[in-house]
Amino acid sequence: ELKVEQNPLFLSMQEGKNYTIYCNYSTTSDRLYWYRQDPGKSLESLFVLLSNGAVKQEGRLMASLDTKARLSTLHITAAVHDLSATYFCAVAGAQKLVFGQGTRLTINP
Amino acid sequence: SAVISQKPSRDICQRGTSLTIQCQVDSQVTMMFWYRQQPGQSLTLIATANQGSEATYESGFVIDKFPISRPNLTFSTLTVSNMSPEDSSIYLCSVHDRDSHLANYGYTFGSGTRLTVV
Numbered sequence: 001e002l003k004v005e006q007n008p009l010f011l012s013m014q015e016g017k018n019y020t021i022y023c024n025y026s027t028t029s030d031r032l033y034w035y036r037q038d039p040g041k042s043l044e045s046l047f048v049l050l051s052n053g054a055v056k057q058e059g060r061l062m063a064s065l066d067t068k069a070r071l072s073t074l075h076i077t078a079a080v081h082d083l084s085a086t087y088f089c090a091v092a093g094a095q096k097l098v099f100g101q102g103t104r105l106t107i108n109p
Numbered sequence: 110s111a112v113i114s115q116k117p118s119r120d121i122c123q124r125g126t127s128l129t130i131q132c133q134v135d136s137q138v139t140m141m142f143w144y145r146q147q148p149g150q151s152l153t154l155i156a157t158a159n160q161g162s163e164a165t166y167e168s169g170f171v172i173d174k175f176p177i178s179r180p181n182l183t184f185s186t187l188t189v190s191n192m193s194p195e196d197s198s199i200y201l202c203s204v205h206d207r208d209s210h211l212a213n214y215g216y217t218f219g220s221g222t223r224l225t226v227v
Contacts, residue, residue: 033216042201043152043218045110088151090216095205096142097216099152 002027002093006100013107016078021103023072023089031092032072034063036085037102043088046074079107111136111206115219122192122226129188130222132202137182139205142216143175146199155200158185192226199223 003026013019023032031050035043047056049065049072056063060083062075072089084107090097112135122128132141143155155175156164164177179185189196202219 035218040223042221045215045217048215090152095140096154096157097152097203098154101151 002029002091002098004089004091004098004100006087006089006103009101009103011103011105013076013079013105015080015107015109018078019076021074021076021087021089021105023074023091023100025070025072025091025098027093028067028070029091029093030067032065033090033092033097034072034074035088035090037088038085046087076105081107081109083107110215111138111204111217113202113204113217113219115202115222117222118220119223120225122224124193124226126192127188127190128192128224129186130200130202131186132184132219134183134204136206139182141179141185142203142205143177143185143187144201144203144218146201146221148198152201155187189224192224194226197224197226 005024007022033048034046036046037043047063049063052067054065060077065072084105086102086104088102089100114133116131120128141158144152145155146152154167155170156166156177158164158177158179160179160182174190176188200222203216205216
């Protein structure tokens, strides 16, 4: 059974700092997704990672995938308040997504 | 990518009643998914809805409680039956579609239905 674990689950950081969210998964998969969710809202797609070594960047967010280690990272550079949200990774297995627990990110001025 | 219209966006329901949630997609998609997100929690897959066949339910979810219809390739409904306060959650539909511009297979989500059972 595919399991996806994120850490940390809660992250409070100062503006301007860098940090990384980790996503580990238990079985082989070649597709990993990162989503953002604002309070009371649906999920917004951030990145789709399709192969080992894939790296994608959008603004202050960069995601990478290591399929051998079954690990993805979401790196935040020089955080700003607007990035406060809950971030989910999700792994595709048997044509369905399994989600991590989510990381609630709070960025303080 | 596909655009999903989900309704209602929120509802407050009495225990023992049922609520039907609708999702309309602007393109034909093979697979539609229904998720539940309990307060402060992650998303849990309820079932996969395929056109022309019965939905496939995940462990812990049963058809009598969450009947699903999928009459065509652009529409699906999820009913939450005989509701109790424990059913208070956000329910989201999702489709697996291809973003032809980026050549990525992605999953797009509806806006969600926030259900409160009193």
